[in-house]
Amino acid sequence: MSAILYGLSTCDTCRKARNWLDRFGVAHTFVDYRADPVPAATLKDWARQLGGWEKLVNKASTTWRNLLPQRKNPSSEPEWTLLLKEYPALIRRPVMVDEGRVSVGFSDNAFKKLFGK
Numbered sequence: 441m442s443a444i445l446y447g448l449s450t451c452d453t454c455r456k457a458r459n460w461l462d463r464f465g466v467a468h469t470f471v472d473y474r475a476d477p478v479p480a481a482t483l484k485d486w487a488r489q490l491g492g493w494e495k496l497v498n499k500a501s502t503t504w505r506n507l508l509p510q511r512k513n514p515s516s517e518p519e520w521t522l523l524l525k526e527y528p529a530l531i532r533r534p535v536m537v538d539e540g541r542v543s544v545g546f547s548d549n550a551f552k553k554l555f556g557k
Contacts, residue, residue, distance in 0.1 A: 442467035443555075447534035448474055454534045457546040464557050473528045473535075480521040486535060489542040493520045496532060496544065503529045 445461065447454030449472045461468045471478075478486075487493045493514070498504060504512070507527070514520045524530055532544040536554065543554060551557070 442469055443536060443538040444469050444471060445534050445536055446471045446473050446478065446531075448472055448529065451533050453546050457534045457536070457551070460546070460548065460551050464551075464555065466555050466557075473531060477525060477528065478531075480525065483521050483524055483531075484517055486542050487517075487520065490544060496535075497524070497530050498532045501530060503527050 443461070443466060445454070445457055445468050447457070447470070449470075454470075458468075458470055460466075483496070487496045490496055497520075511523060514523055534544070534546055536543045536546075536551075538554065541554075543550070
């Protein structure tokens with residue numbers, strides 16, 4: 441089973457991650473979650489594996505800063521999933537799923553550890 445990299449095709453960090461995977465010969469699929477939305481059940485699983493919704497959401501993003509204040513405090517899973525379905529750019533990038541493990545972000549060292557390179 442190949443790794444799946446989720447992100448946005450316009451994201452520089454996602455491009456760096458894709459280039460790294462190509463350079464090290466890691467078989468992967470790229471999914472642009474703006475064009476191909478992530479199902480709510482998958483978002484819930486990611487949040488659970490990462491240790492909560494706070495770890496999955498990029499609160500430093502322009503999208504987050506531009507949200508209405510009442511949208512910034514989701515209190516339930518359905519509210520979180522609705523928010524992320526409505527604003528996929530809030531999901532930290534990239535999300536890497538490999539052999540059922542989920543990680544967010546990209547760094548050379550983190551990917552070397554993740555893929556044993």
